[in-house]
Amino acid sequence: MEVSSFSTSCRSLQQYTVVNVETLLLKKKCLPKWNQVHLFPSKRALRPVGRQTGTRQQNHAQVLCCQLKEVPIVDARCMDEVYDTLAERLVPIAAAESNPNFKHIVGLCGPPGAGKSTLASQIATRVNKLWHQRSSCFDSQVESPEVSIVLPMDGFHLYRHELDAMEDPKEAHARRGSPWTFDPERLLRCLTNLRKEGSGYVPSFDHGVGDPVEDDIFVSLQHKVVIVEGNYLLLDEEVWRDISSIFDERWFIDVDIDKAMQRVLRRHISTGKPPDVAKWRIDYNDRPNAELIIKSKNKADLIIKSVDF
Structure with a gap:
């Protein structure tokens, strides 16, 4: 994808907006110009990281400022600069821990149509590439393992048979994708186990079948950076709060809701839904969910603002 510009600036920490980055975001293929992105940490990013200790305990915003302020203004021609900038933040964190x-668990949140899966995948790929380059400098005979992996929240959907068992199965299926059609307790157990044990199996989601796939993703000890992507990771409700508290960093992709729904509409139609059915599903389910998700933006440490032009 082509990009019109990429720029960064570092301001005083007292101003809270430490870094601005301008570029494009979130399409899997190189297409004509789509949207523009601004990356900036929120006020919450100024709080210290509670789990880090000793000399490594430092302020998220200070870390971001120190790592990004030296990036020059670049007349970019592709999306790589944004992906690389975020990946380069994560590699030193993995390298510093014995x-x-x-x-290091990152929660990547945003409404439907924001591009969470694309962003998570691209950054994990770049983290692994940087890690391999770093490792090969020490031993060119040994292939380094992947150090980053993506964990999609979709694997924690309730099964269709669980929706069938609800009081109003028709409504449950129509509203699938809403918070109450997920199993947040299971997601919390999974993340808690990864934090404690360092490895474990997690489910994925088969969109063709429409159900989770058990134990389909293995997070190993070698995976130091885990990017969890999903809709409700920052939701300020019940178990979701506990899930949010596990993350070392909380990223939010902020997108104009109308633009996001246009993308979701195209996605529904591409999977075979008639246009009228696709529009009904957006009005009845996707947009209300997106409005709820956007309210959780203020819980983020880093906001990725996507604006179509």
């Missing part, structure tokens, strides 16, 4: 069970 605990074999260590996990």
Whole structure:
């Protein structure tokens, strides 16, 4: 994808907006110009990281400022600069930790149509590439393992048979994708186990079948950076609060809701839904969910603002 510009600036920490980055975001293929992105940490990013200790305990915003302020203004021609900038933030964190069970868990949140899966995948790929380049400098004979992996929240959907068992099965299926059609307790147990044990199996989601796939993703001890992507990771409700508290960093992709729904409409139609059915599903389910998700933006440490032009 082509990009019109990429720029960064570092301001005083007292102003809270430490870094601005301008570029495009979130399409899997190189297409004509789509949207523009601004990356900036929220006020919450100024709080210290509670789990880090000793000399490594430092302020999220200070870390971001120190790592990004030296990036020059670039006349970019592709999306790589944004992906690389975020990946380069994560690699030193993985490299600095000697605990074999260590996990740096990033929660990537945003409404439907924001591009969470694309962003998570691209950054994980770049983290692994940078890690391999770093490792090969020390031993060119040994292939380094992947150090980053993506964990999609979709694997924690309730099964269709669980929706069938609800008081109003028709409504449950129509509203699938709403918070109450997920199993947040299971997601919390999974993340807690990864934090404690350093490895474990997690489910994925088969969109063709429409159900989770058990134990389809293995997070190993070698995976130091885990990017969890999903809709409700920052939701300020019940179990979701506990899930949010596990993350070392909380990223939010902020997108104009009308633009996001246009993308979701195209996605529904591409999977075979008639246009009128696709529009009904957006009005009845996707947009209300997106409005709820956008309210959780203020819980983020880093906001990725996507604007179509």
